[in-house]
Amino acid sequence: MTELIDKNNLRVDGRKLDELRPIKMQVGILKNADGSAYIEWGKNKIIAGVYGPKECHPKHMALPDRALLKCRYHMAPFSVDERKSPQPSRREIELSKIIREALSPAILLEEFPRTAIEIYIEVLQSDGGSRVASITAASAALADAGIPMKDLVVGCAVGKIDGKIVADLSDIEDKEGEVDLPVACMPNLNSVTLLQSDGPLSKEEFKKAFKLALDKCRYVYDIQRKALLEGYLAKTKEA
Numbered sequence: 001m002t003e004l005i006d007k008n009n010l011r012v013d014g015r016k017l018d019e020l021r022p023i024k025m026q027v028g029i030l031k032n033a034d035g036s037a038y039i040e041w042g043k044n045k046i047i048a049g050v051y052g053p054k055e056c057h058p059k060h061m062a063l064p065d066r067a068l069l070k071c072r073y074h075m076a077p078f079s080v081d082e083r084k085s086p087q088p089s090r091r092e093i094e095l096s097k098i099i100r101e102a103l104s105p106a107i108l109l110e111e112f113p114r115t116a117i118e119i120y121i122e123v124l125q126s127d128g129g130s131r132v133a134s135i136t137a138a139s140a141a142l143a144d145a146g147i148p149m150k151d152l153v154v155g156c157a158v159g160k161i162d163g164k165i166v167a168d169l170s171d172i173e174d175k176e177g178e179v180d181l182p183v184a185c186m187p188n189l190n191s192v193t194l195l196q197s198d199g200p201l202s203k204e205e206f207k208k209a210f211k212l213a214l215d216k217c218r219y220v221y222d223i224q225r226k227a228l229l230e231g232y233l234a235k236t237k238e239a
Contacts, residue, residue, distance in 0.1 A: 003162070004161040004162050004172070004173055004176060004177065005017070005161060005162040005164060005166075009164075011161075011166065011170075011173070012170070012172060012173070013170060015168075017164055017165070017166045017167070018166070018167050018212060018216075019167065019168075020156070020167055020168045020216060020219065020220070021041060021042030021043075021168055021170065022040070022041075022042065023039070023040070023041050023220060023223050024039070024040040025037065025038070025039050025040075025136075025137070025140060025223055025224060025226075025227035026038045026227055026230075026231070027140050027141065027143075027144040027227050027228055027230075027231035028144055028231040028234065028235065029047070030047070030049050033049035033050060033051060033141070033145075034050055034051050034052060034145040034146075035049070035050040035141045035142060035143070035144035035145025035146065035147070036048060036049045036050065036141050036144060037137040037138070037140035037141040037144060037227070038137065039133050039136060039137040039140075041127075041129065041133040041136075042127050042128070042129070042168070042170060043125055043127035043170075043171075044123070044125060044126060044127045044128075044129065044130050044133045045123075045124040045125040046121065046122070046123050046124065046130065046133050046134055046137050047121075047122050047124065047137070048119065048120065048121045048122075048134065048137040048138040048140070048141040049119075049120045049122075049141060050117065050118065050119050050120075050138070050141045050142050050144070050145040050147070051117075051118045051120075051145075052067070052112075052115060052116055052117035052118055052145070052147075053067050053112040053115035053116065053117050053147070054115060054116060054117075054118075055115065055116070056068055056114060056115055056116040057116070061116075062113075062114040062115070062116070063113065063114065064113055064114065065110060065113050066109040066110045066112070066113055067107075067109040067110075067111075067112040067113070067114075067115045067116060067117050068115070068116045068117070069100055069103070069104055069107065069109060069116075069117050069119070070100070070116060070117070070118045070119065071096050071097075071099050071100035071103070071118075071119040071121070071138070072088075072096050072118075072119070072120050072121065073092050073095045073096040073099055073121045073123070073131075073134055074088065074092055074120075074121065074122055074123065075089075075092060075123040075126060075130075076122060076123060076124055078124075078125075079123045079124055079125050079126045080126050095131055095134070098131065098194065098196075099119075099121065099131065099134055099135055099138060100119070101193075101194070102135050102153060102155070102184045102193045102194035103119070103135065103138060103139060103142065103153050103193070104193075105150070105153075105186070105191065105193050106139065106142075106149045106150050106151055106152070106153045106186055106193065107142065107147060107148075107149055107150075108147075108148040108149065108150065111148055117142075117147060119138050119141070119142070121134045121137070121138055126171070127170060127171045128157075128169050128170045128171035128172075128173065128174040128175075129156075129157045129168060129169055129170075129174070129182075131155070131157075131182055132155030132156055132157050132182050132183070132184060133155070134155075135153055135154070135155040135184045135194065136153075136154050136155050136220060136224060138153075139152045139153040139154065139224070140152070140224050140227060140228055143228055144228065144231055150186060150189060151186035151187065151188045151189050151191075152186065152187075152221065152224055152225070152228075153184055153185070153186055153193055154184065154185065154186075154187060154217045154218075154220045154221045154224055155182060155183065155184035155185075155194065155217065155220075156168060156182075156183060156184075156213050156216040156217045156220055157169055157174075157180060157181060157182040157183070157213070158181050158183070158209045158210075158212050158213045158216070159173065159174070159177050159178070159179050159180045159181055159199075159209070160177060160178045160179035160199065160201065160205065160209070161173050161176070161177035161178060162177075163178070165205060165208050165209045165212060167212055167213070167216050168216065177199075178199050178200075179197065179198065179199030179200065179201055179209075180197075180198040180199060181195075181196070181197050181198075181199075181201070181206075181209050181210070181213065182194060182195075182196050183195055183210065183213035183214065183217065184217070185214060185217050187214075187217060187218050187221045195210075
């Protein structure tokens with residue numbers, strides 16, 4: 001079994017237990033989308049595009065009192081070590097649903113009845129924690145599209161490796177660690193929109209992991225807001 005934490009409490013990539021991988025974000029990168037965002041989180045490279053609100057197709061799916069939110073999460077065939085089939089896998093279908101449900105509470109869907117808002121997420125390179133990185137990018141893309149929201153949604157995964165609680169699992173830590181706990185929240189509203197757990201935690205371990213996830217979500221939230229501000233300023237300069 002690979003030792004994931006050394007005697008100095010450093011992880012395989014040299015990070016401390018509570019340290020995030022480097023994060024870069026940019027919005028407004030797709031000319032043909034209503035809103036878009038690109039995120040690099042560690043070795044994850046993910047792009048999100050938003051279209052809408054627009055007419056719902058097929059029309060029978062339209063909801064009389066709110067917009068229909070659609071989400072497609074897709075991993076490019078070259079995003080992982082071994083070529084992945086371009087067909088949607090069960091995991092991608094499941095994550096599309098999870099991401100949609102994590103974002104829904106933030107969006108004022110009732111403002112746009114009988115319309116559709118579509119989110120497309122493309123993972124260009126995957127390195128553990130792609131669901132929380134995708135939620136973070138998709139939320140920024142929604143804001144970039146000017147869709148009214150109660151707050152931005154931001155995600156961060158924490159976990160347990162070698163018996164210790166750590167922030168932001170990399171791919172090897174996700175595969176060989178004991179627990180993965182993805183969390184997404186709306187920091188200003190103090191509201192959690194996603195909480196999953198893959199593996200057992202004691203009550204005290206869960207409290208520690210959950211607090212760490214929320215703290216790191218607030219840190220990523222600042223990066224997200226800064227990217228949106230820079231995108232807005234770039235648009236006003238062009239205008």
